[in-house]
Amino acid sequence: xxxxxLTSFFFxxxxxxxxxxxxxxxxxxxxxxxxxxLQRPQRAIQSPLQIQIQKQFPANSIYDFRETPxxxxxxxxxxxxxxxxxxGQNLSSVLEVGGRTGGGASYVxxxxxxxxxxxxxxxxxxxxxxxxxxxxxxxPTHEKxxxxxxxxxxxxxxxxxxxxxxxxxxxxVRLLLKQNVEYSHVxxxxxxxxxxxxxxxxxxxAQLENGSVAFDFLYEGTRPRDEKMPKAWSDLTGERxxxxxxxxxxxxxxxxxRGVALTTERIFDDNHVRFKNPxxxxxxxxxxxxxxxxxxxxxxxxxxxxxxxxxxxxATRHVDMFAAFVADDHVLISQLDRQGDPVNAALLDRxxxxxxxxxxxxxxxxxxxxIPTPPREGKYWSTFTxxxxxxxxxxxxxxxxxxxxxxxxxxxxxxxxxxKHKVVVVDTSTLKKLxxxxxxxxxxxxxxxxxxxxxxxxxxAINFVKQSGxxx
Numbered sequence: 001x002x003x004x005x006l007t008s009f010f011f012x013x014x015x016x017x018x019x020x021x022x023x024x025x026x027x028x029x030x031x032x033x034x035x036x037x038l039q040r041p042q043r044a045i046q047s048p049l050q051i052q053i054q055k056q057f058p059a060n061s062i063y064d065f066r067e068t069p070x071x072x073x074x075x076x077x078x079x080x081x082x083x084x085x086x087x088g089q090n091l092s093s094v095l096e097v098g099g100r101t102g103g104g105a106s107y108v109x110x111x112x113x114x115x116x117x118x119x120x121x122x123x124x125x126x127x128x129x130x131x132x133x134x135x136x137x138x139x140p141t142h143e144k145x146x147x148x149x150x151x152x153x154x155x156x157x158x159x160x161x162x163x164x165x166x167x168x169x170x171x172x173v174r175l176l177l178k179q180n181v182e183y184s185h186v187x188x189x190x191x192x193x194x195x196x197x198x199x200x201x202x203x204x205x206a207q208l209e210n211g212s213v214a215f216d217f218l219y220e221g222t223r224p225r226d227e228k229m230p231k232a233w234s235d236l237t238g239e240r241x242x243x244x245x246x247x248x249x250x251x252x253x254x255x256x257x258r259g260v261a262l263t264t265e266r267i268f269d270d271n272h273v274r275f276k277n278p279x280x281x282x283x284x285x286x287x288x289x290x291x292x293x294x295x296x297x298x299x300x301x302x303x304x305x306x307x308x309x310x311x312x313x314x315a316t317r318h319v320d321m322f323a324a325f326v327a328d329d330h331v332l333i334s335q336l337d338r339q340g341d342p343v344n345a346a347l348l349d350r351x352x353x354x355x356x357x358x359x360x361x362x363x364x365x366x367x368x369x370x371i372p373t374p375p376r377e378g379k380y381w382s383t384f385t386x387x388x389x390x391x392x393x394x395x396x397x398x399x400x401x402x403x404x405x406x407x408x409x410x411x412x413x414x415x416x417x418x419x420k421h422k423v424v425v426v427d428t429s430t431l432k433k434l435x436x437x438x439x440x441x442x443x444x445x446x447x448x449x450x451x452x453x454x455x456x457x458x459x460x461a462i463n464f465v466k467q468s469g470x471x472x
Contacts, residue, residue: 120257204250248270
């Protein structure tokens with residue numbers, strides 16, 4: 001009996017130890033499981049007009065949010081009660097559900113609601129001051145990916161390397177010294193983080209008439225240091241700060257810089273609304289989705305939010321796994337072989353067709369270009385849209401297992417739509433089991449945004465390491 005108990009204890013301990021290793025931690029904590037399901041009410045909810053009236057009086061709100069309070073101590077309902085509800089469009093009559101029930105919706109109909117010139121959240125393809133990358137949990141397992149990004153960006157853009165502490169700085173400097181390369185474009189900033197997935201929890205920078213502002217969405221995760229990063233970045237840079245009382249992971253929100261954003265149906269799971277006292281007359285599923293979209297539209301100053309179907313059997317359910325804006329009127333969408341994955345191939349075809357029907361505020365239709373993508377390996381996906389835009393440079397992720405024909409075709413697609421850009425392929429094979437890629441692990445700092453005035457250049461970082469007696 002004692003032997004059985006000891007064996008059981010060792011088995012449980014081994015599992016716990018394995019889960020806490022860096023590689024497992026990155027995968028385990030990147031996405032919190034979505035265990036909440038829509039609790040459909042027995043009766044329909046109040047009309048949109050009644051909802052707007054109720055939102056003016058948060059103390060009497062009919063809403064029950066299953067979310068934690070916002071950073072300022074107010075609940076999402078209370079924050080909504082203080083927001084501007086004018087100009088809300090009843091989308092029930094124009095909801096366009098594609099595929100199966102609960103699939104994507106384009107939320108476009110009639111005349112587009114007007115938006116202000118500012119704030120304007122920048123698109124990834126716009127001119128940049130820098131890109132940010134964290135080495136937290138990146139070294140040494142993924143040092144090859146890190147070095148490829150630094151080498152490719154040399155001469156194109158500044159790279160801000162975020163380090164938690166002295167040890168991470170020393171380890172990074174040692175690695176760079178071994179390369180015998182002058183990394184004059186690298187700067188080090190001190191930010192305490194849990195993981196490398198900056199895109200998911202980091203700030204989205206918006207342009208103001210004078211200056212810029214860091215948008216901080218609620219991040220539904222179990223990483224407190226990551227959650228604090230946008231406010232910490234705002235404090236370092238001196239930028240204004242805006243806390244959005246709604247949940248969004250950055251990889252699931254793509255902006256064209258002109259009032260249009262793409263997301264997937266995950267947005268409704270991350271911002272789940274349950275109505276306590278429904279009234280007859282409307283469809284509660286449509287109304288709750290309408291509410292979420294309208295609030296994101298107002299918070300982010302968007303004319304329209306296009307909700308697409310998320311890939312099936314893909315862990316993140318993020319839009320950047322299969323889509324990328326290359327211009328304000330042009331988007332790339334992955335294309336799969338119908339024989340290899342008929343469900344997701346058809347899903348992507350529906351998404352592409354939906355986007356072709358999107359009309360911009362100036363009357364232009366959105367252009368869609370398809371980019372052939374290798375079939376998934378079980379739950380692991382190749383993605384040619386999860387790229388880093390770095391001014392005139394595009395960093396294209398690829399696995400060593402991807403067939404050369406697919407990679408070459410992807411490079412050709414980017415060169416055809418962005419002929420003045422250089423395309424560099426980054427081997428991201430070590431990231432495969434983490435279910436993320438280079439777009440996920442980076443943040444773009446637009447040219448109008450601030451950078452922290454306090455930093456260490458590589459030269460100063462080397463001197464610091466020497467003075468610390470830590471150089472190998």
